[in-house]
Amino acid sequence: MAVEVLSTADGRKKTALSHAHAATWFAARQAGTPIPVGTASPPLRPARPAKPDLLDPREVPKRKPGSPEGRIALLHAVAHIELNAVDLHWDIIARFGHVPMPPGFYDDWVKSADEESKHFNLVCDCLEDLGSHYGALPAHAGMWRAAEDTVDDLLGRLAVVPMVLEARGLDVTPGMIAIFEKAGKDGAGAVDALKTIYAEEVGHVAYGSKWFHFLCGRDNLDPKDVFHDLVRKYFHGLLKPPFNEEKRAEAGLPPDFYWPLTEDIAPRGN
Ligand SMILES: [Fe+2]
Numbered sequence: 355m356a357v358e359v360l361s362t363a364d365g366r367k368k369t370a371l372s373h374a375h376a377a378t379w380f381a382a383r384q385a386g387t388p389i390p391v392g393t394a395s396p397p398l399r400p401a402r403p404a405k406p407d408l409l410d411p412r413e414v415p416k417r418k419p420g421s422p423e424g425r426i427a428l429l430h431a432v433a434h435i436e437l438n439a440v441d442l443h444w445d446i447i448a449r450f451g452h453v454p455m456p457p458g459f460y461d462d463w464v465k466s467a468d469e470e471s472k473h474f475n476l477v478c479d480c481l482e483d484l485g486s487h488y489g490a491l492p493a494h495a496g497m498w499r500a501a502e503d504t505v506d507d508l509l510g511r512l513a514v515v516p517m518v519l520e521a522r523g524l525d526v527t528p529g530m531i532a533i534f535e536k537a538g539k540d541g542a543g544a545v546d547a548l549k550t551i552y553a554e555e556v557g558h559v560a561y562g563s564k565w566f567h568f569l570c571g572r573d574n575l576d577p578k579d580v581f582h583d584l585v586r587k588y589f590h591g592l593l594k595p596p597f598n599e600e601k602r603a604e605a606g607l608p609p610d611f612y613w614p615l616t617e618d619i620a621p622r623g624n
């Protein structure tokens with residue numbers, strides 16, 4: 355089921371399939387007849403639509419955030435992130451089937467994938483209300499890099515995807531909500547969509563932290579040290595404050611996990 359979502363290119367079709375499979379998964383769990391978790395061969399990169407064109411981040415044109423075009427560009431970037439997130443959550447399910455995990459692990463990522471699918475559609479609806487659509491503008495290439503880098507490291511995947519990238523979403527979303535609030539009537543739809551995203555993303559970060567701690571505990575490892583090592587290994591760059599300490603705390607991410615990663619500790623040559 356996960357591989358089927360990953361192999362579907364069109365965004366609306368991908369998210370429809372994602373919703374359908376999530377409903378099937380939870381119906382089976384509730385009926386006491388859970389779907390067995392097997393192993394799968396997910397594609398290294400998920401199928402994506404022909405548009406948007408994917409550009410190096412430095413080549414993506416910058417637009418004034420206060421203008422209507424700027425707001426559309428911002429929503430377009432969010433839609434791209436949400437579609438990527440749908441694939442990331444199904445990928446963690448398909449990719450690591452060989453690692454024995456409790457059923458709750460799959461529940462959490464199926465629920466997250468289901469929510470990301472909703473987020474993508476909400477943001478696409480806003481874009482369409484504003485006379486645009488997903489695919490109308492170029493988007494960042496390289497969003498899948500974190501998945502490829504951690505293709506054989508479940509702890510690394512948890513560290514970098516939910517606990518770094520999705521946690522970053524908690525830091526920046528309030529600022530985006532403020533931008534659309536300033537736009538009045540034209541921004542109202544986006545404000546609602548972003549508030550839904552903001553509330554649900556806390557859960558995704560929390561799932562990441564929960565299963566990261568579970569795996570460390572199972573192997574008797576110190577989670578904080580392991581987190582620092584893995585982020586330095588797989589995440590390219592330093593973490594950027596300011597952090598949303600309140601929401602990060604709600605999601606089970608303590609300050610001593612992320613603050614040390616704002617500093618470069620690599621030895622400097624003389
Ligand atoms: Fe999301």
Ligand SMILES: [Fe+2]
Nearest residue numbers: 439520555558
């Ligand atoms: Fe998320």
